[in-house]
Amino acid sequence: MSVLSALPERYRLILCDLWGCVHDGYRLLPGAVERLGQWREEGRVVLFVTNAPRSAATVRRQLGSLGLPDTLYRGVVTAGEVGLAALLGRPVGFCGTLDDRADLEAGGLRVAKGSFIELACAGLDRGEKVADYQDRLRGWRSRDVLLHCLNPDRVVIHGPERMVCAGALADAYEALGGRVCWYGKPFETTYVHALELADNPPKDAVLAIGDGWHTDMAGAARLGIDAVFVEGGIHAGEPAPAFDNGWRPLAVVPLLA
Known part of the structure; x- marks a missing residue:
């Protein structure tokens, strides 16, 4: 069973990447809708944080065209915006x-x-x-x-x-x-914007999820929050880099499923 199936209750906000985690640009990835639905049922808030150079409204429309219900997430933060x-x-x-x-x-x-x-x-x-x-x-x-x-x-x-x-x-x-x-991940301004959208929860209530070592994981390390690395994305098969202060992702999973 994936660690994502039974996250500790303290993680109330999930900052989730899109490309390589939820979709590949053409289709939703297997199990993504089900996982997001599970987190909604558990009362967790999901914000998508993406390095796309587009507006949040455009990314929302793209997600809708791929078949992702907008009820499964609170909002979108983009590097472009x-x-x-x-x-x-x-x-x-x-x-x-x-x-x-x-x-x-x-x-x-x-x-x-x-x-x-x-x-x-x-x-x-x-x-x-x-x-x-x-x-x-x-x-x-x-x-x-x-x-x-x-x-x-x-x-x-x-x-x-x-x-x-x-x-x-x-x-x-x-x-x-x-x-x-x-702009974007792993830079602070993007995370400040995301946390403000979620009413600035304490850092121990926030979990980042992504497939980028130098963006998603490095951003979580800089912010001092926990993270889960999705190894089936852009860095598939590559070794983990070293982070300051010995930070490591909480877990490594193949997909959100």
Whole structure:
């Protein structure tokens, strides 16, 4: 029986990742709906915390299209929305798909028509690689552009495909000496927002669940909360990294099921 079947009663808030835990971009993963339903019946609150560079409303619609009832969770916190809040009110450059841009502009992002000193980076176009951006990266660096990374994931599993994300582009920019402001997991601003949505419960009442060592687990370690690692996701087969102060996940499971 999975440790998720009989969690200690003290875990009243569950901060759950989406990609690799609840869905793979195309379908809900086996057992996810049943597990979320169990936690609802037990009176626990579930917040989805995702590094998606989109608005919470867009992610909610995606979950609905995949067949996930919105009664199974309290809300959604996205890296894109946290980053957008920091960028409102001034024009910035933009890097990402047309869909990313439309979604963020609907939330109030102002995209500069000409030169810019800040850049909102939501990701790469499908099929592109970091190497395709080398000239642009060098150009931004020469102007000391501040890159706001709205998705710190380096790759994501989209069905059978591994897709490069904005975090990989931000890494390359930092390697050139560029300045990057990061949003999403494992960074504190995202967790502050999530805990506020849940009325700031004590940390020993919070459990994080995710499939990312350097995002979900590192964020839980920084925050000082317990976590469960889902090993069937993006880091399948990889060894666990070392965390400060000897922190380790409470348990390792193959799936939410």
